[in-house]
Amino acid sequence: MDKVLPIALVLGLIGCNSPVSDSKGVFFAGEIVNPTSEYVVLYKGSEAVDSAKLDDTNRFSFQLDAVDDGLYHFNHSPEQQYVYLEKGDSVWIRLNTLYFDESLVFSGTNEELNNFLLEIFLEDEEVEQLMYSDLFELEIDEFSEKVESLRKEKIQDLEDLNSEAELSDIAYEIAKASINYTFYRFKEVYPFKHKGKLKEEQLHKLPPTFYAYRSGIDYNNRNLIYLRPYYDFMKSHLGNLSYMTCSKSCGKSNGTAHNQLHFNQHKLAMIDSLVGEKELRDNLFRNVAFDYLLREHDADSNRIFIDEFQRFSGNNMHIEEIQRLYKGISNIQPNSPVPDIKLVSIHDSLVSLPALSKNKKVVFYFWSGTNKNHYENIFNRVNELKLEKPEYEYIGISFRTDASNWKAIVNKFEFDAHSQFMAEDFHQLTESLILYPMNKCVITNDALIVDAFSNIYWNNF
Template identity: 80%
Template sequence: MDKFLPIALALCLIGCNTPERNDQSVFFAGEIVNPTSEYVVLFKGSDALDSAKLDENNRFSFQFDNVSDGLYHFNHSPEQQYVYLEKGDSVWIRLNTLYFDESLVFSGTNEELNNFLLEIFLEDEEVEQLMYSELYALEGDDFSEKIEKLRNEKLQALEALNKEAKLSDTAYEIAKASINYTFYRFKEIYPFKHRGSLREDELHDLPSDFYAYRKGIDYNNKNLIYLRPYYDFMKSHMGNLSYMNCSHSCGKKAGTTHNQLHFNQHKLAIIDSLVGEKELKDNLFRNVAFNYLLREHDVDSNKVFIEKFQRISGNNMHIKEIERLYNGISNIQPNSPIPEINVVSMKDTLVSLPSLSKDKKVVFYFWSATDKNHYENIFSRVKELQALKPDYDFIGINFRTETNNWKAIVNKFGFDAHSQYKADDLEQLAEKLILYPMNKCIITKDAMIVDAFSNIYRNDL
């Protein structure tokens, strides 16, 4: 019974508080327990439509006089989730940020579809675990049989929902695509996961009809661009096609991805040839660029890549962001000066990175209070390294942490105040130092970079 009380309350609140609207308007509101931000932001694709500040009861509301039917997503930093909206809708949500997705409940118009999409999302996490624990080890025919059974069960549930709720064509299309592309993605990555689960070097031959679903792939569907299963499928699909294409045409077989520049040039060309919808193409191009540039730091190879990228996608909606990443990596190569970035000391004064690394050897590492396990492991590793490498200063730079909490954590772990600083401008820090992956560290000597892409856990640090 307790499970239905929030829904009943939400319906009551909608009835009492929803303003009068016309048939074209949309009302979207809700209550957030244990909020982690003051705002909820509603997005359509990559565009933020509006933000709403929580009131004294942690409630928010949006009203739009005219919006297009389709998939939206709302952000309550640092979390986000879908909401499907149609003209005339009144939709209410309630959630507890301690269990964001698991506690989320939709009520009002289109509640059936929104709760169904959420249920699929939560169940897919369990299916993903099943893939790794059991199914990827199966041979091709058995694997196809198992996941087809799982896919059909979900499609049958959708048909039952559609019969009861009479979904619109767009709503039904999105729900069906959410199911289909989830399982199609499993088939795209299966050959590589199967090889990995058996610890073999070569890919196994597949049944002739293994990829039969590819005949029905829609590469240009505007309604699906920001549907996570569809986009994740497209990334895996393009990677698979690129690998196989390169294996056959370049004769590299298992060694295809050893040359990341060559492989990613293939991927750019395949995306360009298959995808016509510009926003989807731009997003896929961005994904390739970021994956490549964040993993490959050779100046000459990166120059070849970015020149090809600009030729193929010079009008990409993300081009400035990609060029900033490229320039950031180029500017922190060995023998370059550490960028002139200010950080905040434990005494609340601004200090520059060059001044912290002048006339000494320094290892800069990074941490955030948002991940306790990560920073505790980092701190343990730093204490090991301090004993092993006493000729180095180890300087921690914190970000995304409230100042008092940051100082409390530093004091708890007994670090010298002169070894801990906080980002003054996170965007500048991330752009100029390329904060990826989280275990990265930057080694400097006399304020000059030795290695800007080292790893705090590397044995030869």
């Protein structure tokens, strides 16, 4: 998509409103077309630096007295994107939320770098599609050659940019890492994706040079902690190392980890042995915990995992969030009481989940008005189930949907009003029923849990 920007408007904004830069302060401002929130929030890592409210013309501005040079991100709910800031910068953005990333344009100081990072971000999706559609099927030598050619092409673009814009050391490091770690990740997942694409029984034996870049990996770079390509690489890399370590010491060699508890124990140990930087460690440990707990729901295995997690990362900055997830899963094991969650009826009255499931068999399913394809498919599936399994009552729970939009969708599909409800508290619903994946459903019998982790498309109830 072409990025259409009224250049005259941006130049006018810069000329009329940009403050005089000092050696330490930063001015960050912009205009948001079709805003989806009243605020823009600026983050450095996981910490909010400041927030700014949009004015009557949908413009915002931050005047920061002092900043650390590096990568930040700004959030305009529900979207977010990078911005690189250095002392003395005046940076402007303009975007349209209908095409958030595609319409975003930076101007002002460091505009070249910020637009370059955005370009890499947008191109990553195309490269990802290329990998899955064509390149993962290639044999080792041809795959390595293709990946290296693509990587060098982007590195040359960066060198050309650097010769014109004279990037700072930190800016150059971040831009180069954004390129390198994108392509290094593809090499980390290649053995597993290649095996799957070609339906082979064994992983290929790789030449020693295939992972030559690993000698230069920095496991503790604070400048890169929240750079998406670096973080995604770390997840794939540590997963690869964990599997290979397990293959050698535990006798697994077919490219599939059948015992998720065992495999994730390896991942915890691998992070502990390689990553020293506290914030990166915490984020990676959190990723392992969520990935495991959302996939595996056995109470005994989960207890073993949590004990192991506490041993490696008991002071994790995400520990309360992880404990809530663990507790939520523990509370919805088979034969547990249905959680006391309040829902809003089509007539705006409150009703509890236990009351809706008393003295009958119920399948609770979930949908959001923000995803039309998903909810239409869900509704079609529910209509099929009503014919196939009429002994159940099917109750839909909508979340993250405006009340008027929710009622309009319900009326459009001519649902029985008694079968549709809206979550009063999305966070309570999420933590109590663990809304993952999107197609999940909860099966109950007389207000007791039968299966809280079923899928609306399965035929197991």
